[in-house]
Amino acid sequence: MMRQVDLLPERYLRRRRERRNIAFIGLAGFLVLLLLIGYWVLLGSRVNDEESKLADAQARNAALQSEIAKLQVFADLEAEVQAKRAALVTVMTGDLNWPALMTELAMVIPGEVWLEQLNASAGATEGSAPAPTEANPIPLTSKTSTGRIQFQGKSLSMPGVAKWLVRLGGVKKFDAIWLSSAIAADATDTLPAIITFDNTIQLGIKALSNRFIEGDELP
Amino acid sequence: MSGRTRLILAGVAALLVVLLFYMFAIRPRNAELSDLKAQVEQENAKTAQLNLQLDHLRELQDNAPQAQAELTRIQQYVPKDANMENFIFQVNAAGAESGVIVTGITPTLPKAPPEGAAVAQVQVQIGARGGYFAIQDFIRRLYTLKRALRIDTLQLAAVLNETTGATLENLTISARIFYELPEAAAVPPVAGVPAPGATPAATSTPVP
Numbered sequence: 001m002m003r004q005v006d007l008l009p010e011r012y013l014r015r016r017r018e019r020r021n022i023a024f025i026g027l028a029g030f031l032v033l034l035l036l037i038g039y040w041v042l043l044g045s046r047v048n049d050e051e052s053k054l055a056d057a058q059a060r061n062a063a064l065q066s067e068i069a070k071l072q073v074f075a076d077l078e079a080e081v082q083a084k085r086a087a088l089v090t091v092m093t094g095d096l097n098w099p100a101l102m103t104e105l106a107m108v109i110p111g112e113v114w115l116e117q118l119n120a121s122a123g124a125t126e127g128s129a130p131a132p133t134e135a136n137p138i139p140l141t142s143k144t145s146t147g148r149i150q151f152q153g154k155s156l157s158m159p160g161v162a163k164w165l166v167r168l169g170g171v172k173k174f175d176a177i178w179l180s181s182a183i184a185a186d187a188t189d190t191l192p193a194i195i196t197f198d199n200t201i202q203l204g205i206k207a208l209s210n211r212f213i214e215g216d217e218l219p
Numbered sequence: 220m221s222g223r224t225r226l227i228l229a230g231v232a233a234l235l236v237v238l239l240f241y242m243f244a245i246r247p248r249n250a251e252l253s254d255l256k257a258q259v260e261q262e263n264a265k266t267a268q269l270n271l272q273l274d275h276l277r278e279l280q281d282n283a284p285q286a287q288a289e290l291t292r293i294q295q296y297v298p299k300d301a302n303m304e305n306f307i308f309q310v311n312a313a314g315a316e317s318g319v320i321v322t323g324i325t326p327t328l329p330k331a332p333p334e335g336a337a338v339a340q341v342q343v344q345i346g347a348r349g350g351y352f353a354i355q356d357f358i359r360r361l362y363t364l365k366r367a368l369r370i371d372t373l374q375l376a377a378v379l380n381e382t383t384g385a386t387l388e389n390l391t392i393s394a395r396i397f398y399e400l401p402e403a404a405a406v407p408p409v410a411g412v413p414a415p416g417a418t419p420a421a422t423s424t425p426v427p
Contacts, residue, residue: 028233030233037240054255068272071279074276081289090332090335091369
């Protein structure tokens with residue numbers, strides 16, 4: 001078997017190796033560049049896709065906005081209804097159920113008692129005068145006062161006045177029942193002493209009418 | 220130049236070309252793509268929002284007859300103007316139906332309500348005379364008028380009918396009725412609903 005002998009000097013071999021290495025580096029660089037160019041082209045295609053998607057979305061939104069503009073009149077109607085309803089609810093908040101209160105009074109007044117004067121007012125409305133119990137440093141009730149009634153009346157007896165106060169206390173709409181005075185007139189031989197009394201009550205949350213406030217439907 | 224240096228220079232040159240290409244071609248395009256994707260996402264989100272808005276508006280469109288009917292109902296209770304003449308008819312009819320004599324209707328000039336709502340209020344003193352239960356019925360009828368009416372103060376005083384000898388009640392109420400705030404009027408400041416027992420505004424804005 002013959003042995004292969006390289007007769008070229010060592011430097012030639014080294015140069016050839018160097019040239020080959022440089023060629024490898026150049027080729028590798030070229031390949032990487034080629035890959036990058038490919039990626040760049042791919043990116044370009046994706047950019048085009050996204051531009052197309054964006055244009056579609058913008059066109060769709062413009063169409064939606066145009067349709068919304070056409071239907072805006074219904075939103076305006078709804079807003080008007082809401083605003084007017086809210087205004088109505090606001091002014092009617094704190095309104096008292098006067099017919100029900102008058103019924104309660106008629107039901108609890110004892111037979112020997114009659115009223116001569118009744119002054120009532122709601123909340124803190126114009127013309128209302130708080131009952132003395134509302135401004136007292138020691139409150140008679142922890143419940144919120146929605147109004148008050150001041151009574152002036154007469155009774156055939158002191159127990160009649162007490163009965164009146166007891167019965168007022170039995171009504172859930174009434175709080176802080178307070179007697180301001182109960183004074184007996186001089187009795188005569190023929191007539192018994194008539195008691196003139198003055199008392200106040202505060203009205204509770206249950207006395208509110210809640211008209212226009214409860215539920216969605218107007219009365 | 221040695222072979223090794225040439226090799227390094229070739230490597231650096233190749234790297235530089237790749238780097239420059241990345242910096243000036245790929246990176247800007249990548250940024251452009253990200254930007255576009257963000258814009259598309261934003262537009263899609265806007266589409267979803269607009270669709271929701273459109274659905275809501277379509278629902279409102281479907282409910283428009285009911286809304287219109289409710290507006291008409293509210294305008295019965297709070298009409299476009301004070302409409303005092305109609306109110307007098309209503310009160311008088313309520314009085315006649317309940318058997319009381321309406322002795323007076325005294326309105327004051329309109330002003331803004333102390334509650335701060337965007338309506339004009341007319342305070343009306345109403346006087347009536349009748350029996351206790353007739354008066355109660357009268358008040359009940361006032362509450363069922365097709366006009367929002369709120370009674371703030373109520374006074375009852377017993378009086379003796381000289382001719383019949385029967386005891387009657389003299390009723391005096393201070394009520395408020397409302398109408399739509401005229402466009403020329405200044406809208407009062409929006410305020411929360413005062414809690415029962417809260418102090419009302421000391422003065423109210425006059426309404427033209």
